[in-house]
Amino acid sequence: MKQTLTQKIILYVTLSIITVIFLFPLIWMLVSSMKNEFQIFRDMTSLKAFLPPLPSEVEGGYFHNYVEAFQRVDLMRYIVNSLIYTIGIIILGLIVNSMAGYALARFKFPLAGFWLGVIIATLIIPPESIFLPLYVLVYDLGWVNTYTGLIVPFIANAFAIFLFRQFFLDFPRELEEAAKIDGCSQIGIFFRIVVPLSKPVFATVAIVLFINHWNDFLWPLVVASDESMRTIQIGLQYFMNDPPIRWGQVMAALTVATIPMLIIFTFLQRYYVQGLTHTGSKN
Amino acid sequence: MKKSNSSSAEQLNTNANEDSRGHLQVADKKPRYKKKRMKSQKFREAATGYFFLAPALILLGIFLLYPMGAAFYYSFTDFYILTPNDVSFIGFENFSYILSDAEFRQAFWNTVYFAVIVVPVQLAVALGLALLINKKIRFRVFFRTAFFSPVVMSLVVVSILWTFMYNPNEGLINELLGLFGIPAQPFLNSPDQAMNSIIVMSVWQGAGFQMMIFLAGLQNIPTHLYEAADIDGASKWQKFLNVTLPGLRNIALFIFITITIAAFKLLVQPMIMTQGGPLGTTKSLVYHIYETGFNYRDVGYASAMAVVFTVIVLAVTIIQRMLTREEGGV
Known part of the structure; x- marks a missing residue:
């Protein structure tokens, strides 16, 4: 595996160029969110586009665009809405889907195989193809522009059920047997013994759900049309469509919308990739 | 709670019976008791x-299967959101209209074009990066993080x-x-x-994600296969063809199918960047369905297109499965 010097140079130059392509739009976004409009356009023709403004250039602090963005639109409200939406789905989704996954992994009951087949089959249904009748249903239920309407339709998740089932299949039965002998009820066994020992799969599912729903666009767009119910992904468009368009504010708002994802990926990426590769190799 | 009480009572009863009767009798009775208990246990497990x-x-x-059925039902009606009480069955009219709908045809080919380019390119980029x-x-770790x-x-x-980067007058890319010296x-x-x-x-946005999955796949290829190939004097290219690629087959297949399905669902990018323009060249299938349903409120026709869309996605998935299975057999 010896490499010549030229080979090494070619490798690192290639890697660096690709890095520039992948990283610079992100850096441009971050850096521009700290500049004023004049600086953004002035710097665009040089490498300065990817460097933060000098402290001497900044008027009103590095975060003036952020302050203005939050003043111009109720960004805080959008973020809170997004958090309620995603966390609501995560909490209820973890309970409902883990229970279903546990049922399919542990208990023998009539039609168990049939239900597993149905659940896996629903994975193929593209959500995009049902959002219209789903909207009509939620409308009839009177749930338009409510958190209920945002959250409830997406609590049950076939993919999550499948992940939980796979995990619980490998869960050591002996622990549950021991608890049963001690007189613990099935519900008790599940919530007191199985759940606390299954943190990895709960983390994986929670992260997958967070990423999917924090980034959700179509459903919140349709169901949360009222301004007070908008999620961050819907609210972002305001900065793009309503003049005057301030590039600095746009970049600040985009950065704000990305921060939660950045946090999740920085600290919990391991679980996410684990979960997805797990299913990838099993399929 | 009730159930566990009654079962412990039963147990007590059993013990009492066993105590008061002779051994032979107990041996006689036990199986029957067990059977009964097994039955109730079975019921309880269910x-x-x-x-x-x-x-x-x-x-x-309620929120997946019912809407699925409803979409199917609506597709045969003239359901219009503003007149929900005046719905009549119109047979295959919506479906025959699809055939003459120029906008649908354009959206269909736009989506196919997008998928046909994005799928192989993204797959190749992801594999290359990995x-x-x-x-x-x-x-x-730095490079991996950057690509991701x-x-x-x-x-x-x-x-x-x-x-903003694509902005023709003052965008970053044109600058x-x-x-x-490029105009x-x-x-x-x-x-x-x-x-x-x-x-x-x-491709830029998605490739890093599949790269991660490929990386995990590469690490699962046993190193002794490479060592064996080294002993056989295989070149780098031969090792790639005969060890790496077969080792990644399942993962590549999984990625291939997921990217294709995702590509057919194209919606957010044209909706935000171009509103389907210019001249409808970026209008996608899902976007067309969305507009028909929510802007023109024609739920019946939009549902018919949604049914066709579902069939297309299913067909693509099944064809891919079949093709890749054949390849695996060879």
Whole structure:
């Protein structure tokens, strides 16, 4: 595996160029969110586009665009809405889907195989193809522009059920047997013994759900049309469509919308990739 | 609680019986007792199973299967959102209208074009990136993080960001091209370039994610296979063809199918970046369905298109499965 010097140079130059392509739009976004409009356009023709403004250039602090963005639109409200939406789905989704996954992994009951087949089959249904009748249903239920309407339709998740089932299949039965002998009820066994020992799969599912729903666009767009119910992904468009368009504010708002994802990926990426590769190799 | 009480009472009873009777009799009775208990235990297991499964089943039924059936039903009606009480059955009228709908045809071919380009390119880029950094190189974690970083942004964020980068008059990309003496391009404003611009952005955003999955797959290929190939004097290229690629087959297949399905669902990028323009060149299938349903409120026709869309996605998935299975057999 010896490499010549030229080979090494070619490798690192290639890697660096690709890095520039992948990283610079992100850096441009971050850096521009700290500049004023004049600086953004002035710097665009040089490498300065990817460097933060000098402290001497900044008027009103590095975060003036952020302050203005939050003043111009109720960004805080959008973020809170997004958090309620995603966390609501995560909490209820973890309970409902883990229970279903546990049922399919542990208990023998009539039609168990049939239900597993149905659940896996629903994975193929593209959500995009049902959002219209789903909207009509939620409308009839009177749930338009409510958190209920945002959250409830997406609590049950076939993919999550499948992940939980796979995990619980490998869960050591002996622990549950021991608890049963001690007189613990099935519900008790599940919530007191199985759940606390299954943190990895709960983390994986929670992260997958967070990423999917924090980034959700179509459903919140349709169901949360009222301004007070908008999620961050819907609210972002305001900065793009309503003049005057301030590039600095746009970049600040985009950065704000990305921060939660950045946090999740920085600290919990391991679980996410684990979960997805797990299913990838099993399929 | 009740159940466990009664079962412990039963147990006590059994013990009492056994104590008061002779051994032979007990031996006689035991199997029958066991049978009864097994039956009730079976019933209890089934009840517990359904107790655990029911919430998910009910929710999936109401919010996934019912809408699925409703879409199918609506597709044969003239359901119009503003007149929900005046719905009549119109047979295959919606479906025959699809055939003559020029906008649908354009949206269909736009989507196919997007998928046909994005799928192989993104797959190749993801695999290429994974191979590049699946070595002992310096700053490996840095490179991996850099390639992965666009995944952290949502499609909405990326679409808005790239709209500004693609800006024909003062966008970042044209300014950079100008440094190399390349004239400014219209990008999203041109019918010829708009879809390609969306494609470039989509690959950029998604490839890092599949790279991660490929990386995990590469690490699962046993090293002794490479060692064996070394002993046989295989070249790098031979090792790639005969060890790496077969080792990645399942993962590549999984990625292939997921990217294809995702490509057919194209919606956010054109909606935010071009509103389907210019001249409808970036209008996708899902976007057309969305507009028909929510802007023109024609639920019946939109549902018919949604049914066709579902059939297309299913067909693509099944064809891919069949093709790749054949390949595996050879």
